[in-house]
């Protein structure tokens with residue numbers, strides 16, 4: 001597990017000082033993937049640098065399995081850094097070393113014997129599905145395969161925390177999906193705490209257990225992924241899954257936005273249509289399964305005169321319903 005406790009990073013001094021990370025507090029349990037998203041300049045790279053202790057925080061603590069890494073001197077810190085494996089957007093592989101030699105590097109630094117090294121490297125390459133590519137050089141591998149080698153190398157010293165900074169940015173969708181699958185397996189098998197820093201919202205929805213939005217060095221919002229996606233008032237939930245543009249409602253029709261806020265029966269549209277005695281039209285929808293649960297939003301159109309009957313029926317079906325063009329807060333919320 002990793003805890004950030006009031007983590008602060010200030011660059012510069014006096015009048016020229018810039019606070020880039022401002023008293024960040026969060027915790028990532030063993031076996032949990034925590035994503036941090038945020039706009040350009042929010043402090044994501046600085047967070048990665050500070051968590052990996054490549055940059056010393058100005059104040060606050062980085063605590064891994066109860067040990068405060070920020071309190072350590074340079075020598076102890078070098079050893080303690082092994083508890084945090086890192087992967088970056090650029091795979092950082094050495095071009096003149098094969099995949100196996102790249103994975104072996106941290107073990108060489110540690111003075112592991114050649115025999116043990118061979119066994120461990122074979123194990124690691126097998127774990128990331130690249131045994132057949134052990135002798136290949138980076139230029140002979142795809143972007144996704146290179147990132148897998150980077151992951152194997154990050155795991156070489158058996159860290160308990162994996163820090164991924166834009167690790168899937170620049171990969172094609174299939175490679176991203178395979179890295180996402182691998183990271184989830186590693187989370188479950190090795191009980192890793194994974195800090196996944198990215199600007200890719202789709203990847204977060206596929207991968208994260210919990211998410212925080214960083215803005216101007218502060219956590220503006222955070223929560224469990226499913227809770228955020230099911231909260232129509234959540235800015236982060238909307239950023240993760242922006243409503244799909246739909247077709248406009250016909251004149252005289254009322255458009256209503258609905259979102260899944262809990263368990264909803266699959267036939268709700270047919271049932272609500274039957275109950276009001278009119279067909280509801282779907283103008284746009286984005287509905288999917290996340291962690292085995294259905295989440296999403298849809299925009300419906302219905303004859304305007306049905307408004308009074310429709311909204312309670314939608315609420316009773318387990319949906320939050322909000323007539324388009326009315327005030328910002330959802331008109332009706334589901335009462336659990």
Ligand SMILES: Nc1ncnc2c1ncn2[C@@H]1O[C@H](COP(=O)(O)OP(=O)(O)OP(=O)(O)O)[C@@H](O)[C@H]1O
Nearest residue numbers: 011012018020038039040041042043044045046047
């Ligand atoms: N060494 C530094 N000295 C002074 N300011 C810095 C330094 N490094 C970063 N900053 C500032 O800190 C802020 C956050 O930068 P950072 O690179 O962490 O953001 P980011 O969220 O990773 O952005 P991007 O998504 O564009 O990479 C920026 O305003 C940047 O100018």
